[in-house]
Amino acid sequence: MNGLLNYLKEIGAGIKTLLTGMRVTSGYFFSPKEIVTQKYPENRDTLKMFDRFKGELEMPHTAENTHTCTGCGICENVCPNGSIQILTHKKENEEGKLVKQLHTHIYHLSMCTFCGLCVKNCPSDAIVFNQSFEHAVFDRQKLTKVLNKPGSILKKEAKGL
């Protein structure tokens, strides 16, 4: 008799704990305001990442197609994975002197670990992280990017012209 009573008590305790849990879940089920899920591909237009979000490396250009990268190579040296390559060439400035200038700033997105050292160490703030996060492509060649736009020049020089 005692065994049966204990058995029934255990069943009662089991149902009680089950209902305690169910009260939490059903509470959310009947209050649609508490829903936190984002409908991702549909909300693309309104989805805004935080300003500091480390998306993809970018070189900001002005309307006159100028940038501030001097081609010093600090970002290339400081990168732990070799995801930045800087090619420079000698070019005459307005005084007729041969000066080392940026030719191409190559960025391998596939190797980047988004540590942020390049942006932090850049002495002329020439590169920034943008807020893009959809990096998937069908061809991996597309992950190697040239950051300076064709025909772009150094900002200081552009002022002189």
Add this chain to the structure above:
Amino acid sequence: MTGKVNKREILVEQNDEYIINMGPQHPSTHGVLRFELSLKGETVQRVVPHCGYIHRGIEKMCEANTYRQIIHLTDRMDYLSAHMNNEALSLCVEKALEIEIPQRAKIIRTILAELSRIGSHQLWWAAFGMDMGALTTFFYGMRDREMILDIFEETCGSRLLHSYICPGGLMHDVHPDFVPRIKEFITYFRNKLPEYDRLLSGNVIFTTRSKGIGKLSYEQAINYGVTGPSGRGSGFSCDVRIHQPYSAYDLVEVNEQLRTEGDVYSRYMLRIDEMWESMRIIEQLIELLPEDGFTAKMKPVLKLPAGSYYQRVETARGELGIYLISDNEKSPARLKFRSPNFSNLFVMDLLSKGHKIADLVAISGSLDLVIPDIDR
């Protein structure tokens, strides 16, 4: 010529043992880890963990990188306590260079570490419930963790692998919304944490599956070097935050959470207690936050004086030790990580002996293993 041929039988599986592999692709190990199980019927006789499936040679890679570059590698060991890993290396470098960092940087480091401890325990709670067959917990844990990840994303720029704490202080100052957001999170989570107890801690199926399972005694915890919540669940007082306070832990009151039962349930409850404790620590630290100074003045190239240095921190899983040998170069001569998960993993054999195979998932889940930290 005469000879004698003896027939000999070689028994691979002795005493009717049945050997099966659990993993390397098993959802409950949360990574690539293989357990070689020796079973007798349904009872586990022996568990042999085989690690190395995600070995990336981080210790060796460190020898080719500068101290600032190593930071992003430490993220990738125990990714759920990335801030603590960054902090460990930064503290070690600062100890070698004898640099005092600003008070604000210290306090922010501690706040971030405690936030990631809460976040890590939330993810553990979510995944542990799922391992035990309660899928609901996964969504509830993830929902609350999202707020912490948003705080990290706003300040550090990334959600999981932050690389935010660097030698000398922080990469950049915190976002202006940092403090209000944390206050908002704490009031929110104070209300939500009792829900965890209602959903899982008191559930009769859960308690019968976890109470008395996988007992680790006090002596065994010390012998095997089990630290963190898993060690404290057996009554082993091993909290580095109390015994060797670093950063801003000496400014605040930290109560070490201890439980003596040593079973799966005590390790579970200990992590719930730690979430309450972490919230108390953050609340105390927010009040102490000074106005400015997030980084000390550092040389552009860091060269540590020759010698060896050791620094311990408490991550969400236990004690992380960094042993650094420098020969006055830009990169370390040798860097050894004493990772908490590696020590915690090898009690699996001890804990699961004699238990049923269904309890194995509960035991390995209660140790809260992160596989990349084991293999490094």
